[in-house]
Amino acid sequence: MLIPTNIITETIQTRRYLHQHPELGAAVYKTVGLVEQELRALGLEVHPNIGKNGLYADLNVPNAQKRIALRADMDALPIQELGQKKYQSTINGIAHMCGHDAHTAMLLGAAKLIVQHKDQLQHNIRFVFQPDEENIPGGALPMIKDGVLDGVDKIYGQHVWPTLDTGKIGLCTGPTMGQPDILEIVITGKGGHAAYPHSTIDPIIIAAQYINAVQAIVARNVSALDAVVVSFTIIEAGTAHNIIPETVKLSASIRTLSLEVKADLKKRLHQLLESVCAAHSASFDFNYINGHA
Structure with missing residues (x-):
């Protein structure tokens, strides 16, 4: 399946906007606002205020056999970004240096693509956006306690990796992230x-x-x-x-x-x-x- 050019362009634009406007921990209010707006525009069933400022959206299809969840994290790091990129962080001392801006943008892009092909789906899809990944104990457990995984059969996440060539996906057997x-x-x-x-x-x-x-x-x-x-x-x-x-x-x-x-x-x-x-x-x-x- 080829990804339409407009979705690729919008995903890059979203990632760069998020990179310019990073937020820390659970205080990802502008990020959540953007994500919620995009998800509602797709006609998805949006559930905000899950856990510590997380949200998820459901795409339900007739006669679904399972529910599959796709997850992205949204928070940045307390780091000063150096360099002269056009989409440099505009917030002093805060920057997206772990790729969560990309993760969020990519999941929004995936939502757009999946919605376009929803008539081909056999499973319901849940799009999960988690805040506060960088801190311990983090934002996942509060979302789980609020039911984000209720009825979910499988969940998938991904992480950008700078040593992988563009266009390639890395997979391995067994536990991967420590x-x-x-x-x-x-x-x-x-x-x-x-x-x-x-x-x-x-x-x-x-x-x-x-x-x-x-x-x-x-x-x-x-x-x-x-x-x-x-x-x-x-x-x-x-x-x-x-x-x-x-x-x-x-x-x-x-x-x-x-x-x-x-x-x-x-x-x-x-x-x-x-x-x-x-x-x-x-x-x-x-x-x-x-x-x-």
């Missing part, structure tokens, strides 16, 4: 003057040892057949160049594809921190925040 969790740690030692490190318990040294040792867990305690990523992305410590601080705050992004691997990893991360801190007579706070599952 569940995102957050690890927050505070290591507490004993501060003091940098010239007298022997009289302190240096939390920076402890944090460095822990960060390096965590990668050994990933490399040696997790099967090579299981995918795990632990990336420390925030390290906060100190107020002056000549003072050893009392505390260090760490934050890491964790990705796993298996609940069993996740449970074992969480246990090992805690055990490792406990042992490293004990070796230096330091204390710690360990906060593992479960992601979307």
Whole structure:
């Protein structure tokens, strides 16, 4: 099936408009307004205010055998966009850097195409637009609690991927996108003057040892057949160049594809921190925040 040129053009225009007007989290009011307007113009049965500002629309056909859902996310990221594109983000400090503008535009384009061929459908179609994908626990669960998946037999999502050639779709067997969790740690030692490190318990040294040792867990305690990523992305410590601080705050992004691997990893991360801190007579706070599952 060839996609009509006008739908391709409109999809590109919608994506660029959304790119210029990004919104964060569940506060995607302008985006939702645009999506709802487009869906109603197609004559679809629209259900707004689902979960945290989500919505869905139904296309129902006679004698339908199943209901298939297609899903896109709508929120942007708190990132400053660089460059000089004509459709640059117009909102300071907010930009669509994960492709959700494309996802939303593509699903609207798919809705237009499917409506044109609704007489060929054997199943009802539900178009789902989710806010707050970037945050934990995210916007999916509130939508599910509000019934977005009631009566749905299968649901499909997609994600743009910059390494794929234009016009190609990538598929693989099994889990593909890792569940995102957050690890927050505070290591507490004993501060003091940098010239007298022997009289302190240096939390920076402890944090460095822990960060390096965590990668050994990933490399040696997790099967090579299981995918795990632990990336420390925030390290906060100190107020002056000549003072050893009392505390260090760490934050890491964790990705796993298996609940069993996740449970074992969480246990090992805690055990490792406990042992490293004990070796230096330091204390710690360990906060593992479960992601979307």
